[in-house]
Amino acid sequence: MSLLVAKDLEVKFKTNDGLVSAVNKISFSLNQGETLGIVGESGSGKSQTVLALMGLSASNAVISGSVKFDKEELIGMPIAALNKVRGDKISMIFQDPMTSLNPYLTVENQLSETLITHRNCSKAEARRKAIEMLDAVHIPDAKNRIKLYPHEFSGGMRQRVMIAMALMCRPKLLIADEPTTALDVTVQAQILKLLKELQNEFKMATILITHDIGVVAGACDRVMVMYGGSAVESAAVDDLFIYSHHPYTKGLMAATPRVDIPSTRLQAIPGEPPDLSNLPRGCAFAPRCAFTLTTCAMQKPTLKNLDKENTHLVACFYTQQRLETV
Numbered sequence: 012m013s014l015l016v017a018k019d020l021e022v023k024f025k026t027n028d029g030l031v032s033a034v035n036k037i038s039f040s041l042n043q044g045e046t047l048g049i050v051g052e053s054g055s056g057k058s059q060t061v062l063a064l065m066g067l068s069a070s071n072a073v074i075s076g077s078v079k080f081d082k083e084e085l086i087g088m089p090i091a092a093l094n095k096v097r098g099d100k101i102s103m104i105f106q107d108p109m110t111s112l113n114p115y116l117t118v119e120n121q122l123s124e125t126l127i128t129h130r131n132c133s134k135a136e137a138r139r140k141a142i143e144m145l146d147a148v149h150i151p152d153a154k155n156r157i158k159l160y161p162h163e164f165s166g167g168m169r170q171r172v173m174i175a176m177a178l179m180c181r182p183k184l185l186i187a188d189e190p191t192t193a194l195d196v197t198v199q200a201q202i203l204k205l206l207k208e209l210q211n212e213f214k215m216a217t218i219l220i221t222h223d224i225g226v227v228a229g230a231c232d233r234v235m236v237m238y239g240g241s242a243v244e245s246a247a248v249d250d251l252f253i254y255s256h257h258p259y260t261k262g263l264m265a266a267t268p269r270v271d272i273p274s275t276r277l278q279a280i281p282g283e284p285p286d287l288s289n290l291p292r293g294c295a296f297a298p299r300c301a302f303t304l305t306t307c308a309m310q311k312p313t314l315k316n317l318d319k320e321n322t323h324l325v326a327c328f329y330t331q332q333r334l335e336t337v
């Protein structure tokens with residue numbers, strides 16, 4: 012059953028230079044215990060998509076569409092009700108733990124706070140559970156290290172503390188926005204492995220945001236690729252890696268090193284990302300695309316099924332036409 016259903020979610024920002032279309036009518040759903048990867052280059056609207064559903068968009072944002080979580084509508088939900096959902100049923104981990112952890116509070120204070128606020132736990136009970144959670148994220152000597160301040164931990168350990176904090180209330184949905192980008196490759200792999208392990212243990216759904224399509228391979232069930240604020244392809248992760256259809260997804264794949272394919276030269280995608288305050292009338296990727304048809308400059312493509320099971324969707328006139336004619 013779907014835990015989260017987003018329909019036509021749209022985020023526009025009012026600025027002095029006009030309206031910035033950050034997220035354009037995105038629809039997706041997530042089942043209980045499932046992991047959805049959101050992939051795309053910088054500025055493609057990944058963070059704004061999840062910030063909008065968390066009610067955390069900037070004050071100049073205009074949001075429309077619907078996001079149902081556990082059958083409750085999140086868009087337009089009064090702040091008191093939203094606060095109950097956030098931190099209790101939905102948690103978020105951000106890219107840089109130092110900006111999310113309070114440098115003046117011990118790790119114990121920060122971990123316990125959620126349980127004391129959301130679960131009415133006593134201080135002693137919250138402490139016991141916080142130590143348990145630090146153990147679960149593999150922080151050695153958790154009993155003593157819980158008394159330390161964030162700066163006394165290494166980058167990778169701080170990210171583990173952040174994950175522990177996000178999981179304290181056992182959320183049904185965890186949103187991880189580039190949780191490993193600030194870490195070196197080895198620590199990145201450890202954190203991704205830990206997230207997967209915890210997800211299996213706690214049976215929570217996860218949205219994993221990354222600009223690195225390689226990261227989603229082992230970590231996600233489904234992937235949504237975003238470009239210029241729109242979803243351009245959505246598929247089961249294995250499907251996408253076996254056969255990606257959208258020229259942008261193909262470009263991302265060609266720009267990513269793969270261990271399963273003999274070494275070839277990595278290809279950069281030519282051209283620049285689109286200006287979101289002045290998106291082209293047609294497909295936003297058309298100016299960078301090698302396969303444009305006349306329609307591509309005239310109309311915006313929408314996601315269409317490529318298979319009967321309705322599991323592989325692509326927003327590309329060229330692909331849709333090519334597959335119709337095979």
Ligand SMILES: Nc1ncnc2c1ncn2[C@@H]1O[C@H](COP(=O)(O)OP(=O)(O)OP(=O)(O)O)[C@@H](O)[C@H]1O
Binds near residue numbers: 058
């Ligand atoms: N308050 C705001 N006012 C105007 N534009 C904004 C505002 N906040 C974000 N944007 C714009 O929205 C667009 C989408 O931003 P978003 O943060 O979702 O990108 P992203 O895909 O998460 O990129 P990154 O990989 O760099 O984190 C960007 O062009 C950004 O400049």
Ligand SMILES: [Mg+2]
Binds near residue numbers: 057
């Ligand atoms: Mg972002």
